[in-house]
Amino acid sequence: MLTPFDENGEIDYPALAKLTQYYIEAGATGLFANCLSGEMFELSDEERVAVTSFVVKEVAGAVPVFSTGTFGGSLTRQAGFSKRIYDTGATAVVAITSILADENDADDLLLSRIYELLEQTQGIPFGFYECPVPYKRVLSPAVLKLVADTRRVIYYKDTSLDLAAVKEKVSLTEQQTAFELYDAYMVNAVASLNNGCAGLSCIQGNYIPELISWITTNYSKQEHRLQLGLAQQFLADTMDVMHNAYPVAAKYFLRSRGFPIQLTTRRKVDLLSAAAKNNIDQLSQKASQLYEQLGIRTIAV
Secondary structure, three states: OOOOEOOOOOEOHHHHHHHHHHHHHOOOOOEEEOOOOOOHHHOOHHHHHHHHHHHHHHHOOOOOEEEEOOOOOOHHHHHHHHHHHHOOOOOEEEEEHHHHOOOOOOHHHHHHHHHHHHHOOOOOOEEEEOOOOOOOOOOOHHHHHHHHOOOOEEEEEEOOOOHHHHHHHHHHHOOOOOOOEEEOOHHHHHHHHHOOOOEEOOHHHHOOHHHHHHHHHHOOOHHHHHHHHHHHHHHHHOHHHHHOOOOHHHHHHHHHOOOOOOOOOOOOOOOOOHHHHHHHHHHHHHHHHHHHHHOOOOOOO
16 A cells, blocks of 8 residues: 655545545455555654554455554564554554565574564464565575464565466465465566465555456456456556656556545655656556456546
8 A cells, every 4th residue: 555645744644545445446355554655664653553543444344454563673672563553453464574684694593583573472463575675585485384384474475576486485385274475576467366376466556456456356267368468468568667756656646547645755766757757647548548458447536
């Protein structure tokens, strides 16, 4: 999820309410609030809790809500904040793989910290995210299996960009029925779903959630083979445009379609230049054309 801010840089809760309902109406079957797209590192602890609590109440049980609980410091501090996040009513707390260990730390040390975090948060379901900030720590299939074997993990956001690794991770964790792996790399969207991923967890969902929902519903249907090819090619072709000046670009995309959201961000990102805006305008036009080809209803904003 994005986090809307007003012109003064404060959280825009009316816009957040509309955004939450928009995601659900567009077909999202789960929401990840207080995440990197939502500028979690630029929020205070109190804001992280407030955003999560607000989304949980707005959703009112319609879909599960996940939220990040690890932001550095001692494991005791991370466990304590994870409890605060879970107390908002969140379905699960997400831990960041690159927060739990330094870049040069061995996997054994990372695993010991994961086990300790879980020990200090008994009863709380967790998710894990290979977040690229502060650095990207991708778990190997073997390490992920050990994490899933704790039976405390129900969500995993994979950013490895490696279809073979995703397939192996799905295979090694399939015995843990509560565990679900979601791919963030949309170049492999259809292939990942066909190889057992539970779904897609991607920034594209902040631009074109209707298309992401359509893909997750129809990925295995032979009668949609040609349309799926068009959708997959669209995701590959628009990858760079969507990542440039993100998340401001996503907010601009939504605003250009009539959504009441400011372009304000707290993150240090590239300026949304006139050329970048033109690229987003073209993206919006191409998305509309694709929706028409696929028979996808655009959600009114």
